[in-house]
Amino acid sequence: xxxxxxxxxxxxxxxxxxxxxxxxxxSVQCFPEPRYNTLMPTPANPKFRVAVVEFNVPDxxxxxxxxxxxxxxxxxxxxxxxxxxAGGHCEIVKYFHDKHDDFAQQVQGFNALIVRINPxxxxxxxxxxxxxxFDALMNAQMKKGVIVWSSPDVQTKMGxxxxxxxxxxxxxxxxxxxxxxxxxxxxxxxxxxxxxxxRVLKQNRGSAGxxxxxxxxxxxxxxxxxxxxxxxxxxxxxxxxxxxxxxEYHTVGEFLEFCVNGPTKKAxxxxxTFPGKYLEGGKKAGGQLVDQRLLPRISEGEVRMxxxxxxxxxxxxxxxxxxxxxxxxxxxxxxYEPGSPEYADLEAKFLGTDIPQLRVALGxxxxxxxxxxxxxxxxxxxxxxxxxEYVVGEFNCSCVGxxxxxxxxxxVKTLKDVPYADYVEASKLTDLMGQTAIEILEEQAQxxxxxxxxx
Numbered sequence: 001x002x003x004x005x006x007x008x009x010x011x012x013x014x015x016x017x018x019x020x021x022x023x024x025x026x027s028v029q030c031f032p033e034p035r036y037n038t039l040m041p042t043p044a045n046p047k048f049r050v051a052v053v054e055f056n057v058p059d060x061x062x063x064x065x066x067x068x069x070x071x072x073x074x075x076x077x078x079x080x081x082x083x084x085x086a087g088g089h090c091e092i093v094k095y096f097h098d099k100h101d102d103f104a105q106q107v108q109g110f111n112a113l114i115v116r117i118n119p120x121x122x123x124x125x126x127x128x129x130x131x132x133x134f135d136a137l138m139n140a141q142m143k144k145g146v147i148v149w150s151s152p153d154v155q156t157k158m159g160x161x162x163x164x165x166x167x168x169x170x171x172x173x174x175x176x177x178x179x180x181x182x183x184x185x186x187x188x189x190x191x192x193x194x195x196x197x198x199r200v201l202k203q204n205r206g207s208a209g210x211x212x213x214x215x216x217x218x219x220x221x222x223x224x225x226x227x228x229x230x231x232x233x234x235x236x237x238x239x240x241x242x243x244x245x246x247x248e249y250h251t252v253g254e255f256l257e258f259c260v261n262g263p264t265k266k267a268x269x270x271x272x273t274f275p276g277k278y279l280e281g282g283k284k285a286g287g288q289l290v291d292q293r294l295l296p297r298i299s300e301g302e303v304r305m306x307x308x309x310x311x312x313x314x315x316x317x318x319x320x321x322x323x324x325x326x327x328x329x330x331x332x333x334x335x336y337e338p339g340s341p342e343y344a345d346l347e348a349k350f351l352g353t354d355i356p357q358l359r360v361a362l363g364x365x366x367x368x369x370x371x372x373x374x375x376x377x378x379x380x381x382x383x384x385x386x387x388x389e390y391v392v393g394e395f396n397c398s399c400v401g402x403x404x405x406x407x408x409x410x411x412v413k414t415l416k417d418v419p420y421a422d423y424v425e426a427s428k429l430t431d432l433m434g435q436t437a438i439e440i441l442e443e444q445a446q447x448x449x450x451x452x453x454x455x
Contacts, residue, residue, distance in 0.1 A: 033424065035420065035423055035424075036077070036078075036081050037077065037414075037415045037416040038077060039077060039080055039081065039084070039090070039091065039092070040081050040084045040085070041084075042084065042089045042090075043084065043087055043088070043089070046087065046088050046089035047086075047087045047088050047438060047441070047442070048088045048089070048111040048112065048438060048441045049088070049089045049090075049109060049110045049111050049112075050080075050083045050088050050089065050090045050110060050111060050112045050113070050114065050437060050441075051090065051091055051092070051093045051107060051110045051112075051113050051114070052076050052079055052080045052090065052091070052092045052093070052114045052116055053093055053094075053095055053107075053113050053114065053115045053116060053117065054072065054073060054076055054092060054093070054094050054095070054116055054117065055094065055095045055096075055097075055117045055121055055122060056071055056094065057121050057124045057125055058097070058124075058125035058126065059125055060124070060125065062409075062410070062411075064118065064121060065409065065410045066118050066399075066401070066406065066409055066410075067409055067410075068408060068409050068411075068412075068413055068414040068415065068417075069411060069412035069413055069414050070414045072092065072414070072415075073116055073406070073409070074405040074406055074408055074409050074413075074414065074415050074418065075116070075401065075402040075405040075406055075426070075430065076092055076116055077092070077415055078402070078405060078415070078423075078426065078427055078430040079114060079116070079402075079430045079433055079434070080092055081427075081430065081434070082427075082430040082431045082432070082433050082434025082435070082437075083114075083433075083434040083437055083438065084434070085431055085434055085435075086431075086434040086435045086437070086438040087438060088434070088437070088438050088441075090434075093106055093107060095117070095122075095134065097122070097126035097127055097130045098127065100130075100133055100134075100137070103137075104137055107137075107141065107146075110146060111146060111147065111441055112146060112147040112148070112149065112437060112440075112441055113138070113141065113146060113147070113148045113149070114149050114371060114437070115138070115148060115149065115150065115399070116399055117399060118398075118399050119155075119159075119398045119399065122134055135152040138151060138152055139151070139152060139153075142367075145444075145448070147368065147440065147441065147444065149368075149370055149371040149372075149437070150370040150371070150373070150397045150398065151367055153364065153367070154364050154367055154370060154397060155397060155398050157362045157363055157364055158362055158364065158370065158373070158395050158397050159395060159396060159397055159398050160204055160286065160288065161179075161202050161203070161204045161288060161289075161290040161394070162179040162204070162288055162290055163362055163395055164177050164179075164290055164292065164392065164393075164394075165177050165178065165179045165290065166361050166362050166363070167354070167358070167361050167362070167392060169361075170353070170354045170357060170358070170361060171349045171350075171353050171354055172346070172349055172350050172354050172375075172377065172390060172391055172392050173354075173391060173392060174292050174293065174391045174392075176193070176226070176292070176293055177290065177291070177292045178190075178193065178290070178291040178292075179288055179289070179290050179291075180279070180288065180289045180290075180291065181279065181282065181283040181287065181288050182279065183256070183260045183279065186256060186259065186260070186279070186289060187256055189291065190256070190291055191230045191231040191232075191252065192226065192227060192229075192230050192231075193226070193291055193293075194215060194217060194231055194237070194252070195217070195222065195223050195228075195229040195230055195231045196222055196223055196225070196226045196227075196228075196229075197222055197226075197293050197294070198214070198215060198216045198217070198293070198294035198296075199214075199215045199291055199292065199293060199294055200212065200213070200214055200215070200291070200292050200293070200294050200295075201213045201215060201259070201289055201290070201291055202289065202290045202291075202292070203278040203288075203289055204278070204286045204287070204288045204289070204290075205278070205286060208243050209241070209242030209243035209244075210241065210242075210243040210272075210273075210274040211241070211243075211274060211276075211278055212241065212242040212243070213239050213240065213241055213242070213255075214239070214240040214242070214294055215237055215238070215239055215255075215294070216237065216238040216239075216294075217231075217235070217236075217237065217238075218235075218236040218237055218238050218249065219236050220235060220236070231252050232252065233251060233252050233253030233256075234251055234252070234253065235251065235252045236249065236250070236251055236252075237249070237250055237251070237252060237255055239255065241272055241274075243274070246271055246272070248270065248271055248272070250267075250268060250270075251268075253266075254266070254267050254268045255267075258270060258272075258276040259276055259277075259278050259279070259289060260276075260277070260278075260279055261276070261277060262275045262276040262277045263275065263276060295378045295379070295380045295391070297378070297379040297380055297381070297388075298378050298379070298393075299320065300319070300379055301317055301318050301319035301320060301331070301379075302317075302318045302376050302377060302378055302393060303315060303316070303317055303318075303343060303346065303376070303377040303378075303379070303390060304316040304317075304318060304374050304375070304376050304377075305347075305350065305374065305375045305377070306372075306374055306400075306429075307369075307370075307372070307373050307374065307375065308371060308372055308429070308432045308433055308436050309368060309369045309370070309371060309436050309440065310351070310355050310369055311432065311436065312338045312347065312351060313338070313428075313429055313432060314335055314336070314337065314338070314429075315335070315336040315337075315338070315340060315343050315347070316333055316334070316335055316336075317333070317334040317335075317336065318331040318332075318333055319331055319332045319333075319334070345389075346377065346390045350375065350377075355369075368440050370397035371433055371436060371437060372397075372400045372402075372429075372433055373395065373396060373397035373400060374395070374396045374397075374400055375392055375394075375395055376392070376393045376394045376395075376396075377390035377391060377392055377393060378390065378391055378392075378393045402426050402429055402430065403426075404418065404422040404423070404425055404426035405418055405422075405423075405426050407422070
């Protein structure tokens with residue numbers, strides 16, 4: 001079949017009557033499959049009802065930089081169409097902070113909600129407590145048997161940095177990982193870990209490397225064994241922040257002061273453009289720091305697994321163009337299909353060994369894994385000389401963007417402006433998401449029937 005470029009007002013690509021126009025087939029670009037830039041028709045007998053939930057930040061162009069010129073996330077329609085292709089009903093529903101009760105009524109009757117709201121957006125230009133009200137509504141829906149991807153609990157437990165502590169004993173975890181929620185915890189343990197080896201201290205908030213510090217001891221030898229020594233406030237550190245790879249030199253006392261209270265007089269002068277205060281608000285508000293050993297091979301790049309529930313979609317190697325980390329800077333991306341020999345061992349360990357244990361380790365065993373999420377891995381020397389192992393550096397399940405769609409967001413462009421080849425490639429992911437969503441709903445329905453004694 002030959003599919004011609006889609007007219008601006010059409011929802012699909014259709015083959016034109018070229019002979020009637022006197023055109024030849026060789027004069028147009030031929031496409032092997034249809035393209036849908038708007039929602040597809042609902043199946044006659046849909047298996048389930050699903051909604052893709054969006055939010056537009058008030059008084060912001062397009063409703064946010066993650067939106068296209070039509071006010072929608074560019075990947076929302078493809079996600080919804082993935083559900084429709086799998087046999088479900090799907091529509092896009094907008095949440096308005098000043099029409100909460102209307103939204104609560106609107107989402108009644110759906111079997112699942114796919115929340116596509118970027119972290120922090122519900123607190124931008126909205127009435128106080130909007131995020132909390134939205135989260136409470138999602139939790140209420142779940143109590144009624146509605147599946148929410150990803151639920152507030154899953155986003156908190158999987159997306160927070162201290163998830164790395166919960167998984168430290170899995171095959172891709174790092175055993176010497178610590179979490180700090182108070183100044184006392186931070187001061188006591190960090191002074192011991194830092195005396196032993198170079199460390200990475202990661203704040204919980206932020207997504208571009210701000211508040212992620214690589215730490216080296218200056219002018220003093222590391223101790224031979226963990227616990228043999230502890231640092232003094234006057235000991236000196238070399239620090240590099242991952243958002244821009246800038247380097248600073250401070251005493252231990254100044255660094256801890258900055259982490260807890262920000263750039264006060266006691267903390268000395270700081271080049272960082274971010275204010276520290278990483279423990280602010282306490283654990284409940286996301287105030288925390290995670291401490292891991294520095295893995296020097298991070299300079300070789302990070303490996304990202306893009307997951308749909310427990311299915312691996314693609315492996316992405318992110319090699320930094322400069323600096324030590326792919327976080328917060330420009331990187332070169334190389335893509336690998338599942339089963340690629342370069343990452344066969346990592347794939348076997350993470351998918352075969354760790355994922356079956358992951359929900360229990362994170363305390364989310366009563367919910368499905370996120371519909372779309374990522375795991376980033378850092379290379380390290382293996383136990384056998386000359387081998388490489390990988391450890392998890394971060395999970396992300398909060399509105400993971402689909403890059404080939406979202407590449408056109410932030411201006412006047414919309415889904416119709418995504419190049420056809422990118423559309424086809426990215427649709428493989430959204431179709432897999434749709435198929436998986438329906439599979440999970442079918443599994444839930446079967447479990448409910450079995451529990452009710454229905455064969």
